[in-house]
Amino acid sequence: MVQSAMQASPQQAQELYSSFAASLDPQSATQSENTAVTRSLAATLTENNPQHAISWVQSLAPGSARDQALAGIAEKWAGYDPAATSEWLGTLPAGEGRDLAAEKLVHAIARDDPESAWAWATSIGTPAQRREAAARVLDAWKGYGKTTEARAALDAAGFDPDVTRELARRLD
16 A cells, blocks of 8 residues: 555655554564565655655664665665765664665666775675675676776775685686
8 A cells, every 4th residue: 555655645655654664563564565665665755855765764763674764765866866875875874774775875886986886885784795795896897897906905805715705706
């Protein structure tokens, strides 16, 4: 119902989501259906007004739904204003939500701005997400024929030696 309302009226979708979320017990609030709706609503709100979307997400309780909503904002916003998205991400505290959002920014900018993407990729705290984001940027650098720069960045990144070797193979 919330997803249907998103297309017609994001404001109404917010109200429906609030009513829906208020009725959820803590276990249900973390289920993938709820987090997917939250992420989608945040992305829809971002299309029209990123600041409004950010305010809405800040009103959500900490947890997986909020984390996914942060990712939804970053995914949508980075597609049309990566500089503003990057600035906003710099204000977020470390944690799962910021990591998810940073990963979305990396995906959006890796090909056009691998240096900035690398900085964001290596700032991700979750090891698996950090490795995957770094791999995306290394692939972009390789695509531009900048393997020397990529190897230097990789060597300085402080990954576990096994991860560094794994990622280095992408540049061969």
